[in-house]
Amino acid sequence: MSSASYSFRFKKIIIEHSISILFVLFVFIIITIFIEHKFKEAKRERHSIQQIVNIGNINFSDTLHRELFKETARIYYSYHPANVDSLLHFIESQRTKLFTDEAYKKGSISNELSSSEALNILVMYAKFVALYLIVMLLSYYLTNTLAVYYFVEKKRMGKGDNKYHNLILSVSKNDIDINSKMKATFMFIIKVVRNIFIGIIALFLFSPAYIIAYSMKSIFEIGNYAFMIVLGIISNGLLINYAYKFYTYLIHESRKGYVETAIVKGLSRSYEWNTKDGISIKSILKVNKKFTSHIFQHIYVNARYQYIGAMKQYTSFMITGLIIIEMALNIHGHLCYELLKNILYNRYQSALLIIFLVFLLVKASEILIDYWALRETHKYENAV
Numbered sequence: 001m002s003s004a005s006y007s008f009r010f011k012k013i014i015i016e017h018s019i020s021i022l023f024v025l026f027v028f029i030i031i032t033i034f035i036e037h038k039f040k041e042a043k044r045e046r047h048s049i050q051q052i053v054n055i056g057n058i059n060f061s062d063t064l065h066r067e068l069f070k071e072t073a074r075i076y077y078s079y080h081p082a083n084v085d086s087l088l089h090f091i092e093s094q095r096t097k098l099f100t101d102e103a104y105k106k107g108s109i110s111n112e113l114s115s116s117e118a119l120n121i122l123v124m125y126a127k128f129v130a131l132y133l134i135v136m137l138l139s140y141y142l143t144n145t146l147a148v149y150y151f152v153e154k155k156r157m158g159k160g161d162n163k164y165h166n167l168i169l170s171v172s173k174n175d176i177d178i179n180s181k182m183k184a185t186f187m188f189i190i191k192v193v194r195n196i197f198i199g200i201i202a203l204f205l206f207s208p209a210y211i212i213a214y215s216m217k218s219i220f221e222i223g224n225y226a227f228m229i230v231l232g233i234i235s236n237g238l239l240i241n242y243a244y245k246f247y248t249y250l251i252h253e254s255r256k257g258y259v260e261t262a263i264v265k266g267l268s269r270s271y272e273w274n275t276k277d278g279i280s281i282k283s284i285l286k287v288n289k290k291f292t293s294h295i296f297q298h299i300y301v302n303a304r305y306q307y308i309g310a311m312k313q314y315t316s317f318m319i320t321g322l323i324i325i326e327m328a329l330n331i332h333g334h335l336c337y338e339l340l341k342n343i344l345y346n347r348y349q350s351a352l353l354i355i356f357l358v359f360l361l362v363k364a365s366e367i368l369i370d371y372w373a374l375r376e377t378h379k380y381e382n383a384v
Helices: 003-053 063-076 081-100 102-108 115-157 160-172 178-205 209-216 225-234 238-254 257-264 281-285 295-328 335-344 348-383
Strands: none
Touching (some): 115 225, 115 238, 115 281, 115 295, 115 335, 115 348, 209 225, 209 295, 225 295, 238 295, 295 335, 295 348, 335 348
16 A cells, blocks of 8 residues: 555545534534523523412412402403413413423523533543543453463364363273273363353353442442443453454464465464463463464464454443443443433533533544554555
8 A cells, every 4th residue: 555545545534534523513513502492492481480470479379368369360350250260270280380390390400501510521521531441452452362362272272172072981981090080070070160160250241330330339439440440341241242253353364275375384383382382371461462483473463453343343332331330320420420410400511512522432433443444454455
């Protein structure tokens, strides 16, 4: 890919995302104007109702005041009882509406977004972005590491599982000595215990974040950032699902023809742990994973390139998960709890500002991922 082509593609990415951001911003402005108009209408109606209810400082809950008002109204309507009854019925309905209708009860709270409140929202947003970045980076590292470890372990085991099952089968047929029987029985027990342990871990990894939080809130402080980071990583099944997705890419790449070609050229293909021509645990645990002179280096790089496209989905799910955590756990002083509170009290300007900021975070993530994919494509095409 030439520099001109690379620059053109990058500008195209920026233009596409900018158009979508401007469109959403335009829609939000229209909605804000409409809501403000409706709020002002409701405010005027509320003021009119209060004027009617507060006629002459009459207490309509007092029987004497009601009778005095009826007598006065009869004189005004020239002793037409039907008109008086209609007026009293209207006043009662407006009093009921004023004190029972949620829209009017909440109408006492200002809908206008003050500068201090906007600043407070921006501070909470900065904290939310920092939390998201930490969770996202840790999640990406863990999904890659788990996928690579699982792939190498499967390759290393190879025929190990068949050997294990053959040993169990021989025990059942009494074809081997007592020591082998004890060894096979011990291995079987270890495998059962391991599977039970894996099942318990899976309950945490696939459970919704708020369920884990409520079950452990007596141990951890709900508003603790470290606890929220752990919840964001291990909950909702994201970690395992996307680790398995990356593992699938590794399997797919390992079956391509270039693998055999690279082996013929002399690259190592052993998957034994910590051997000279194998895979070291240290190389798997590194942030920037490299497997020098090993065929797995090419498998890993190509699988990671394909995995980049799935990161857009991953970021959206991750942001949604963090929103649910903050909302469901009622974490005061956090962005998404503030969003829930503003929606509850009809403070739609504040709510729309928060929603738009979250949308910007999603778009910023997509732009960075598209840029990352473009850079990887640039390197790949130049290498070819």
